Amino acid sequence: MNLIDEVRTVLRQHEALLVHFNTPMSSHDVGYPQDLRDALANPQWEMCYSTILKTDAGPTHGDPADAAACGSVGIIVDLTPETSIVRVHNCDGGSNGRTWGPGLGALPSVESCKQSIEDRTGGHNEWFLSGGKAMGIFCFLHPAVFNPGEGERSYPIEAVAADFATERFFTATGGQYRELDREAKIWVPRSYAEILPT
Numbered sequence: 001m002n003l004i005d006e007v008r009t010v011l012r013q014h015e016a017l018l019v020h021f022n023t024p025m026s027s028h029d030v031g032y033p034q035d036l037r038d039a040l041a042n043p044q045w046e047m048c049y050s051t052i053l054k055t056d057a058g059p060t061h062g063d064p065a066d067a068a069a070c071g072s073v074g075i076i077v078d079l080t081p082e083t084s085i086v087r088v089h090n091c092d093g094g095s096n097g098r099t100w101g102p103g104l105g106a107l108p109s110v111e112s113c114k115q116s117i118e119d120r121t122g123g124h125n126e127w128f129l130s131g132g133k134a135m136g137i138f139c140f141l142h143p144a145v146f147n148p149g150e151g152e153r154s155y156p157i158e159a160v161a162a163d164f165a166t167e168r169f170f171t172a173t174g175g176q177y178r179e180l181d182r183e184a185k186i187w188v189p190r191s192y193a194e195i196l197p198t
Contacts, residue, residue: 002081003085003108003109003110004079004080004081004083004085006110007079007085007108007110007113008078008079010110010113010114010117011051011079011113011117011196012192012193012196012198014051014053014114014117014118015053015054015177015192016051016052016053016117017051017052017053017076017138017170017177017195017196018049018050018051018052018076018077018078018079018127018129018132019049019050019051019052019069019074019075019076019077019138020036020039020047020048020049020074020075020077020132021050021069021070021071021072021073021074022035022036022071022072022073022074022145022146023069023070023071023146024070024071024146024151024152025070026146029148030147030148031145031146031147031148031150032073032145032146032147032155033073033145033160033163033164036073036074036075036137036164039075040075040134040167043077043130043131043132043133043134044130044131045130046084046086046128046129046130047128047129047130048126048127048128049077049126049127049128049129049132050068050069050070050074050124050125050126050127051116051117051120051124051125051127052068052069052138052172053068053172054172054175054176054177054192055172055175056068056069056140056172057140058072058140058141058142058143059071059072059140059144060072060140060142060143060144060154061140061141061142065122065123066122066123067123067124068120068123068124069124069140070124071146072139072140072142072143072144072145072155073137073138073139073140073143073145073155073160074137074138074139075134075136075137075138076134076135076136076137076138076170076195076196077132077133077134077135078132078133078135078196079129079132079133080131080132080133082131083129083130083131083132083133084129084130084131085108085113085127085128085129086108086128086129086130087105087106087107087108087127087128088105088106088108088112088113088116088125088126088127088128089105089106089116089125089126089127089128090115090116090119090120090121090125091120091121091122091124091125091126105126105128113127134167135168135195135196136167136168136169136170136179136195137160137161137164137167137168137169137170138170138171138172139157139160139161139169139170139171140171140172141157141171141173142154142157143155143157143160145160157171161180161182165182168195169182170190170195171187173187176189176190177189177190177191177192177195178190179194179195
């Protein structure tokens, strides 16, 4: 088994999603939703991701320092043979791995990836990687989005769903992952395997 397969197993064991978020710390020149659309169109870019669990809360649900991520809206990716994991870190790495100094984060291994999930510090962690396969959009309930020059602002979750109308659309609430059934306009519980098939 190669490293990517082993890391996918670690993620599956923890039922952890890898999500690249729109955040105030992003190095994108543009803000929401163009930054995420650009990320969807360029999976070869090296970008930062946070691991999200079905019990996690977003930055608008309490103290942002304790949130599972610095952003509310992001892209779920799966690891593929084309994925290159550069570094993993069990706390906030600044959302831009290009600026990580020596010693910040760890080289990817089964143990470092597992530790970054189990010992998240300050609520969330950072994985710096390229080549992930987009599997849908993740959005914490009561989202906020960031645009340069405007800062963060509340944004209706219905508008997020409309901004990415062709993508599967997920959230985490009540200790479950849920997917928006766009036709019925209801949230349907989904297992981890229904989001990221083995």
